[in-house]
Amino acid sequence: MKRALSKKNIWENLPRPLKTVAGHALGVLPVPRILGKQFRNNLKFLEEAQWWSRQQFQAYQLQQVQQICALAFDKSAFYRDHFSSAGLKPSDIKNLSDVERLPTINRDTINDHLDRMLTVSTKAAHVDYITTGGTGGVPLRFYIGAGRSHIEYPYLVTGWQRIGYQLGMPMAVIRGRVVSPDSHGLPHEYDPLLRHHYYSNFHMTEENMGRYLDHIRTLGSCYLHIYPSSASNLARYMLRHSIKPLHNIKGILAESENVYPEQRQMVEEIFGCRYFSSYGHTEKLVAAAECEKSTNYHVWPTYGYFELLTPDGAPVTTPGESGEIVGTGFINQVVPFIRYRTGDYATFIGNKCEQCGREMPIIADIRGHNIQEHLVASDGSFITWSAVNVHDDTFDHVRQFQFYQDSQGEAVLKIVPASAFREENIRAMQTNLGKKFAGRLRFDIKVVETIALSKMGKAIFVDQRIPQKK
Structure with a gap:
């Protein structure tokens, strides 16, 4: 970059x-x-x-x-x-x-x-x-x-x-x-x-x-x-x-x-x-x-x-x-x-x-x-999307992306690849995001064709399915 x-x-x-x-x-x-x-x-x-x-x-x-x-x-x-x-x-x-x-x-x-x-x-x-x-x-x-x-x-x-x-x-x-x-x-x-x-x-x-x-x-x-x-x-x-x-x-x-x-x-x-x-x-x-x-x-x-x-x-x-x-x-x-x-x-x-x-x-x-939006770390604490959001070239060859989480400490990063997407781009995501998560959240990367938006047409960066505790 x-x-x-x-x-x-x-x-x-x-x-x-x-x-x-x-x-x-x-x-x-x-x-x-x-x-x-x-x-x-x-x-x-x-x-x-x-x-x-x-x-x-x-x-x-x-x-x-x-x-x-x-x-x-x-x-x-x-x-x-x-x-x-x-x-x-x-x-x-x-x-x-x-x-x-x-x-x-x-x-x-x-x-x-x-x-x-x-x-x-x-x-x-x-x-x-x-x-x-x-x-x-x-x-x-x-x-x-x-x-x-x-x-x-x-x-x-x-x-x-x-x-x-x-x-x-x-x-x-x-x-x-x-x-x-x-x-x-x-x-x-x-x-x-x-x-x-x-x-x-x-x-x-x-x-x-x-x-x-x-x-x-x-x-x-x-x-x-x-x-x-x-x-x-x-x-x-x-x-x-x-x-x-x-x-x-x-x-x-x-x-x-x-x-x-x-x-x-x-x-x-x-x-x-x-x-x-x-x-x-x-x-x-x-x-x-x-x-x-x-x-x-x-x-x-x-x-x-x-x-x-x-x-x-x-x-x-x-x-x-x-x-x-x-x-x-x-x-x-x-x-x-x-x-x-x-x-x-x-x-x-x-x-x-x-x-x-x-x-x-x-x-x-x-x-x-x-x-x-937030992810839930392995210890139950929150990792906010604003902190995860990157301003480098991590997602340069991706058209859309979204985290899906239904288990504490684990998530799936869904990506819609762009035309120039390569295998090394997946490794770059794992490395760059891994530094931020520092072992508190494991994630797999899944390539998909589309990612649904909200009813207002906005991105849902974290599709969070873990029930919120009061």
């Missing part, structure tokens, strides 16, 4: 001993300085821009839409044909509504026309290759610039700051990273640059959850960055064992899965702190976050051009009505996504938050393809 030699990619792939030595040397510097001038400039921009008027946001968006459309038209054969078939040229875009004359695209568009959508060579030094699961059970593959983190991470930080987080504060992270045991046998790794403590989401056993909490108690004031389903698992563990709130955890940053009201209420009651959620996706089209006073999502107009559409393509403008999230991204200039249907849905609230005053599109009840 192609990965650019960016600072982020190099750092993340350093062996732990080298990372420890380098981290101690660099760790004396403030985190914003370590992250670089571009990060600092973007963070400052967003801290100010979040308070812009709606007119300021629209002027900025128009400029960005014109720029990405001109780039796509000039450099991409697909978009030249796409614009021409709509009778449109980038110079015709004088208002934001003009871009809506272009037909929407979806993941099939990207997968079928990827080579013709590129604006640069895939061999360029700054280009990363990305693949993700997502809607419809068909892996999405595309390319993106390696420097995206300097743009995207400031959006996350600016959102987290709304509930008190500051760069340099310790963060306990229980998400999708594969974490090796430390010298004490605890699945834990420390990033001395960001002050992040990573705990394995793949080893959420009764014993380890207790050890995670014991270790987090030692971090001082910190925030917990976690999948919503994992936050619920940890909260239920605390409830079972009558564990009081960890008062050094100042907030829960729950992302990458659907958030449900009853789940939020339970976690906040047990942890005794704010549960804060953000929305985003690998395609880098739409980003949104809650605010200090509301659990509704505030969509960032500076991140991409956001639309909410009915099934027949009409814009949703009435508060309380729902539609599909459609985005035109400003970050990815390697493969532009213009009017891309995400497969995620939300309810429109308005164009201003009455609680905080930000004049952003406000949405609620986001329901996406990252539903909280």
Whole structure:
């Protein structure tokens, strides 16, 4: 899989001993300085821009839409044909509504026309290759610039700051990273640059959850960055064992899965702190976050051009009505996504938050393809789909895939092969997924012709048949 030699990619792939030595040397510097001038400039921009008027946001968006459309038209054969078939040229875009004359695209568009959508060579030094699961059970593959983190991470930080987080504060992270045991046998790794403590989401056993909490108690004031389903698992563990709130955890940053009201209420009651959620996706089209006073999502107009559409393509403008999230991204200039249907849905609230005053599109009840499906490990603990989901080339030669489980600790991975599928692809799946499961779940691979979707036409990544325990 192609990965650019960016600072982020190099750092993340350093062996732990080298990372420890380098981290101690660099760790004396403030985190914003370590992250670089571009990060600092973007963070400052967003801290100010979040308070812009709606007119300021629209002027900025128009400029960005014109720029990405001109780039796509000039450099991409697909978009030249796409614009021409709509009778449109980038110079015709004088208002934001003009871009809506272009037909929407979806993941099939990207997968079928990827080579013709590129604006640069895939061999360029700054280009990363990305693949993700997502809607419809068909892996999405595309390319993106390696420097995206300097743009995207400031959006996350600016959102987290709304509930008190500051760069340099310790963060306990229980998400999708594969974490090796430390010298004490605890699945834990420390990033001395960001002050992040990573705990394995793949080893959420009764014993380890207790050890995670014991270790987090030692971090001082910190925030917990976690999948919503994992936050619920940890909260239920605390409830079972009558564990009081960890008062050094100042907030829960729950992302990458659907958030449900009853789940939020339970976690906040047990942890005794704010549960804060953000929305985003690998395609880098739409980003949104809650605010200090509301659990509704505030969509960032500076991140991409956001639309909410009915099934027949009409814009949703009435508060309380729902539609599909459609985005035109400003970050990815390697493969532009213009009017891309995400497969995620939300309810429109308005164009201003009455609680905080930000004049952003406000949405609620986001329901996406990252539903909280899980596998059951041999010890009875859960392995969430969000943690299993891969962003490498594991499923490159597969059209669809799904785990089926009816026995604890065992599963069947069903795959619908693509034309270039080979026997070595099965071995790669066994190796890559095996590293994540780490012996806690055995799985066989079964080649099938089709995999059924849900009634809503969405992928069911885990067909779970083990009865849930109360």
